[in-house]
Amino acid sequence: MGMIATGNANAVIAGGVELLSDLPIRYNKSARGALLGFAKAKDVPSKLKVGAEFVKNALFPELPVVTEFSxxxxxxxxxxxxxxxxxxxxxxxxxxxxxxxxxxxxxxxxxxxxxxxxxxxxxxxxxxxxxxxxxxxxxxxxxxxxxxxxxxxxxxxxxxxxxxxxxxxxxALIMTEDFALANGxxxxxxxxxxxxxxxxxxxxxxxxxxxxxxxxxxxxxxxxxxxxxxxxxxxxxxxxxxxxxxxxxxxxxxxxxxxxxxxxxxxxxxxxxxxxxxxxxxxxxxxxxxxxxxxxxxxxxxxxxxxxxxxxxxxxxxxxxxxxxxxx
The missing domain is CATH 3.40.47.10 (Thiolase/Chalcone synthase)
Structure with a gap:
């Protein structure tokens, strides 16, 4: 509506999509931190330590839930x-x-x-x-x-x-009235x-x-x-x-x-x-x-x-x- 009112468009298709049947399930924060830590681990002992931290938390995912982010x-x-x-x-x-x-x-x-x-x-x-x-x-x-x-x-x-x-x-197809009528x-x-x-x-x-x-x-x-x-x-x-x-x-x-x-x-x-x-x-x-x-x-x-x-x-x-x- 704003684009049309300011003359930046005569016709706009506006809409949205949602896919809630296949929500992503994330690792918990500790597991994610461990995964990111692999890149910083330079030797085998460090990598094993990071791997152990990941394994410890991998079975506790963050399940999808509709929460207020604030x-x-x-x-x-x-x-x-x-x-x-x-x-x-x-x-x-x-x-x-x-x-x-x-x-x-x-x-x-x-x-x-x-x-x-x-x-x-x-x-x-x-x-x-x-x-x-x-x-x-x-x-x-x-x-x-x-x-x-x-x-x-x-x-x-x-x-x-x-x-x-x-x-x-x-x-939804949104147009000015004149443009809509002119185009049938x-x-x-x-x-x-x-x-x-x-x-x-x-x-x-x-x-x-x-x-x-x-x-x-x-x-x-x-x-x-x-x-x-x-x-x-x-x-x-x-x-x-x-x-x-x-x-x-x-x-x-x-x-x-x-x-x-x-x-x-x-x-x-x-x-x-x-x-x-x-x-x-x-x-x-x-x-x-x-x-x-x-x-x-x-x-x-x-x-x-x-x-x-x-x-x-x-x-x-x-x-x-x-x-x-x-x-x-």
Missing amino acids: SGETMGHSGDRLAASFNISRREQDEFAMRSHTFAAEAAKNGKLSDIIPVFLDGKKPVTIKADNGIRVSSMEKLSSLKPAFVKPHGTITAANSSYMTDGATA YKPKAYLRDYMYVSQDPKDQLLLSPAHVIPKLLDKAGLGLKDIDVFEIHEAFAGQVLANIEAMDSDYFCTEKMKRSGKYGRVPLEKLNLWGGSLSIGHPFGATGVRLAIHSAHRLKEEKGQYAVIAACAAGGHGVGMLVEAYGK
Whole structure:
């Protein structure tokens, strides 16, 4: 958007890719140090000493885990603490997760997820599978039986009310309106504005939507009532619900956002009506375009004018975007 706005491009393909099914497993720091030490070892005794240090640590790899690099805390622990701080119950989280899967299943059934094309590699040949391969509509009884995944034994985040990690790739064709029409393309929507925010990566790691939505809408001169479609990234069910509570909290808005009072409540009847990351999956580098295209398609389907996208990210960062329907 910046390149187009400044005249440095007429058309851009933007997207991302993530490969989470084959994460690298590293040797631990001591083993890595020993390997690097081989180059400095000049004689046999030195090499044997370094080799012994490597062998001692080689069987203790660093297993892949989604951690916040600034604090070393896993995202799940952050999510558990966030849900607790806003009094989001386990039942509320499970209900929201079931809502996401139910909506995604219905959207897939009605052909609304046709832009999501799941494939797997059978040998070297890509095989297309149905678009609801990650969607699992379950029951509250089954969801409530799962054990906490992070904070044990009293945590509320489970595998079912967390987004699942998956491989994925996305691409979006972004153009000026004049260039698109001149080249035979009909736009899906206008990308009107965007904003990045950052806050304390320890206590507010997953609260970016609550920070960015009010600031973005203030900048655009709009309010919650003007927005027809909300697409908020579902890292955890508790995280989405906590952000909704935060925007509707006098304490949070005055103390953390320095506003005069609470901002308001995102209406659930406008939020993630085709499912979200809990049900569709979350390949980190690819989710942004998925949020954008869902916003554009929902605006057309629901005959709305404005959509808001919001997502949290590592480092306490977050992003918001304002999308407008293309009605010409």
